Amino acid sequence: MKANQSTEERFLLLGFSDWPSLQPVLFALVLFCYLLTLTGNSALALLAARDPRLHTPMYYFLCHLALVDAGFTTSVVPPLLASLRGRALWLQRGGCLAQLCASLALGSAECVLLAVMALDRAAAVCRPLRYAGLAAPRLCRALAGASWLGGLANSAAQTALLASRPLCPPHRVDHFICELPALLKLACGGGRDIPERQMLAARVVILLLPSAVILASYAAVARAVWGMRTTGSRRKAVGTCGSHLTAVCLFYGSAIYTYLQPTLSYNQGHGKFVSLFYTVVTPALNPLIYTLRNKEVKGAARRLLGSLGRGHAGQ
Template sequence: MGPAGEVLEFYCHWDDNAVVETAEEATEPTKEDITGLCQDMFSKMAMYLTGKLITISEDYKLLENMNKLTSLKYLEMKDIATNYSFGERFFLLGFSDWPSLQPLLFAFILFCYLLTLVGNSTLVFLAVRDPRLHAPMYYFLCHLALVDVCFTTSVVPLLLANLWGLARALSRAGCMTQLYLFLALGSTECVLLAVMALDRSAAVCRPLHYTALASPHLCRALAAACWLGGFTNSLAQTILLATRQLCGPRRVDHFICELPALLKLVCGGRGAVERQMFAARVVILLVPSAVILVSYGAVGRAVWKMKSQTGRKKAMGTCGSHLTAVCLFYGSAIYTYLQPTHTYSQGQGKFVSLFYTVVTPALNPIIYTLRNKKVKGAVKRLLGRAEWRER
């Protein structure tokens, strides 16, 4: 086979559409024909090799990017793929923007949660067991401790699992259930703090009539109203959100299914939903706040008129602890819920929510017992009995 045949045979190997398939079928080509065939052949070879290099480069980049995926991204892709088989799921991003902070947050939140359980359970136990604490103030304090335990329990276990990397996805039913419990217990605490302010106002302003005013029947009715009002408010807001259509990927930029973060996923008509929910939040936040301000305004006037220095200290000690708890809870709750969704900062919102869901319930037992002689006396009597039994 001559040079022309070799060129033609090699060219036909690269060009499936070539007319000439064997060298014997071809007439002797001219120099221009051979030059054109060579140029065409080298052009096709260059295109083929370039395509292979691009494919290899793209594959390498893909592998490199896959190696750089964090565990969060892997779980997110896994959960998105699972959505097609197991229905709609919400992916909680949590504190994924601060991966180096997650171990510290896990330890801190676990410590606060254990402190909440131990402190509030001890308060409930003392209020039930010690006869000296069978008074309206400690009755409402017992309910507050119970609300705090339930409130943190509705959030913290899932949050710890999120930080550990175990549970970042929730079904729609699970997300709505958590939202309902979280809003219900938070709303109950809002109303309960207002009732406790009324109780302290009656104790300071009308001490002679306090026993008749704060009867056991009235206290039970007020406590029941707090629970009923909180759960009713939560039910209305949860139903309003659950019946709306959500758009886009179900990525909740929060560590829980909280209302401001979920509102960002609502499709058309978000403004109407926000206005309706804003009205509900005004009722559950601003009305109790007004009651608290009026109550402590009356307490301030009564304390100002007192001539006894001892009476002033006692009144301030009774009201100061409650006012501190009110400022901690209401300050963070108002910041979170009484601002438009488009101005809500998710980064700041996470830490503010962390404060009133984890830190405040852990601090409440300390705040209420730090200057309360009756509670400290009950603790000493309890410890004294334990020591006596050991002997």
């Protein structure tokens, strides 16, 4: 009987139902950001793959970031749009855990990937003469693979720990997705502190270790820039790192707020809007951040459009 109850367990995601007047605005914003995310990241990945001048470690990692962002947002947005149309969003326990696993895996992969990109930028600025050797293709593939595997491992561990815990009814989740802090609010039963501490330790590892790598990388970059003699060299070094640093601040600021506070003090009302920012808005902004002031990407886009135009003219 208990097994039947477990398989029939469902969760009601309240989403933004407590803000009915805001739902049409949020629907338009989320849909716009989602289309921008898919278009911008797909275009960025296409340019990085097709243009030989972008076959460098920086754009290789940027291509992976674009794929992560597109997948991350896709794991969140479709059910969110359905709930913003006023429909009650019910998910089976398995569906809820699947969404949690997918979003955790892709979000964790982005954490590691941003740290890898910081190492790449530090190597380019601090060791320009040895950069080609330091950023060898085999090493770049290994680091990108480690980002994906690290995300999957963290997601599998935290999802398994949560799945082992009973969740107390009523299964009303005050969120628009099955996100870990919101689901932990429903945890019940004896000894709940042990798995929660284990999950917090996993979140600390996947957020704070990459953060430490990023801080150390940019400390090295700052020392190198300070030692440069010409303004032009400093400007070029800052230009290569500015876009990445902006993306790091946007993603890590909201992710750390969401995942590194104790469950009991987690404010679900504020948490929904913070989660909306880093799951929907930030992935839409990343392609703009990396391309608006990037002459190489703009040049690759012009060359691609030019070749397509010549192809159509030839027909």
